[in-house]
Amino acid sequence: MIARGKLADPRVQEAIDSSTERLRSHRIDAWNELDDVEGRRARAYEIRMRAVRDIDGNLNRFRSALEARGGHVSVCASAEEANAYVVDVCKRHGAKLLAKSKSMATEEIGLNDALEAAGITSVETDLGEYILQLEGEHPVHIVAPAIEKTKEDVARLFTDVEGVDVPPVLEELTASARRQLRQVFLDADVGVTGANFVVAETGTVVTVTNEGNGRLCASLPRVHIVVTGIERLVERMEDLPHLLSLLGRSATGQRLTSYTHLVTGPRREGEQDGPEELHVIFLENGRRNLIDTKYEEMLACIRCGSCLNVCPVYRKTAGAAYGPVYSGPMGAVLAPLLVGLEQAPSLPHASSLCGACTQACPVKIPLHELLLELRSDLVEERTAPFLERLGFSLWSVAWSTPIGYRISTRLARLGQRWGSRLGPGRVWAGGRDLPALARKRFRDVR
């Protein structure tokens, strides 16, 4: 989980640059249609924080509501627990094939690997995720998982899979994907989806997709399993439309995502379709660490990806420079909180603190300020390197008085010719000239 100071290769960088730019400008256009943008963001924040501050109450309400409809609810503390639950359900039904729609929560727990180990085939049915699965890769963007792939990349891949020539034309590519995936939906014994929101009051799971694959995963197979974070809950159905409208606009610039699927329980008597069994797994996996802390607001995230699309660091490094699952500013904040700061000490520093993320976030999460807090925690917990701590201490003692400031800057002037040979000066000078200290300070000549 290291944010490598490496750039993505130029081809990937170009693809990321143009895709994030497109998503960014679509978002801006979609928001420009709205009045009272700040009021809407504030309302979204209020809805999300109200839910986050009462996660257990909402969990209980959701459980009663869904169980009354014949669904099953389980709260899993860890990835292992959640994976074991899914595998167990699959085994009970003798499932061999599982159809999955895009879900960051299942990425987080490595569900596909766990299923494979249990001899169950899991097929990703979101186009981007499917491409990545064929390539053996993982998503680099929480909304557009295969954002760095070009049409040509995909055409080559599908040509290989189908054994017939698939041209790099969007319609042809989606037609090819449809041919490849249709049978999976029909044959799958179990469907797994994530959830964008979960409504506590009614026991409703809400999933949005643009390809309709989520709806097929949730309705064709006999068993539907939802894997989602405990923080996805919202309190009331009336909270939902506001969030859906902001999610679509923020993620892709759509007023509403193409498919919005609300599931409240398994198939009922007399109904023609829907699964016989519905399981909703709520994943904790570190999320409880955030409750009632200064990081609580991070749980309000609706995974819209806006912060990735505006982040200049993300644009240069692509998702792979962050943790394995969540990337961009939201990942730089969330990943260390979920896995522990000592496991991801460089992520809070994978930002120039430009604040573009905070400005873009539809639910007003102060991302760059949370990064500042994490950096401070790194120092407090002494995870930051000793030399760095020593350096800042010495510097601060020197600069705590005007006289210390004068002496230290004189010394720096004497030593500056060696500045580019050691420490941070050397790193700086790798790509830039070191600034020269002026012969006389402003205060000495004014």
Added chain:
Amino acid sequence: MRVQLFATCLGDLIFPDAVRDAEALLRDADVDVDFVERQVCCGQPAFNAGHRKAAKRVARTFDKAFSRDHPIVLASGSCATMASHYLPKLLDIEPYEVWELSSFLEHLGVEVASTNTGRTLAYHDSCHMLRDLDISDAPRRLLEKSGATLAPLERSDLCCGFGGTFSVRQPEVSVAMADDKLAAAADSGAEALVTADPGCLMHLTGRANRVGGVPIVHLATALRHGVGPTSG
């Protein structure tokens, strides 16, 4: 009208000319400028790196040096953000009245000398000035008042890649961001790129010295002397 000028550490040590130009602009506008000798730095370098104890130690010099009787004016958007937003919270003190130079000059409604007549300039929005202080029009209007035509700079809001310690923690990324900014400036057709932040100035100049590009000039200098072959 009396103000206290805060040179900032980068201004004091690396860009004294820009601070002198800022002071001159204020005096031209009939403002009495005090320079408090006790001032050092706002502590931002340590604060942004997470070293709060170190940041507090240095930030206290700010609190000791400045009074609340007169506004504090400085020619740096990011230090203005630190001094107005973060420093009071860090030290748990009452906020100061802090003004970034261009917004202060605009606030006074000053006339600017025609130092850039016939010139085409581009303006880079520094991050904290744009997003925390919400100042983006003032520097542009002042440049226009000085006679300059502003060339649109593609994604003028994108960070230049400095980011304090970020510049040495992620040097490749930081430099690549600077390259994008320099390329945008070159594409804009402007004769120079103007910024109101010594941090951006230091970073972009350091990179431009290696790979070339249009001159990068501090806003105060651009307004006071104009951007010409002799400046930058």
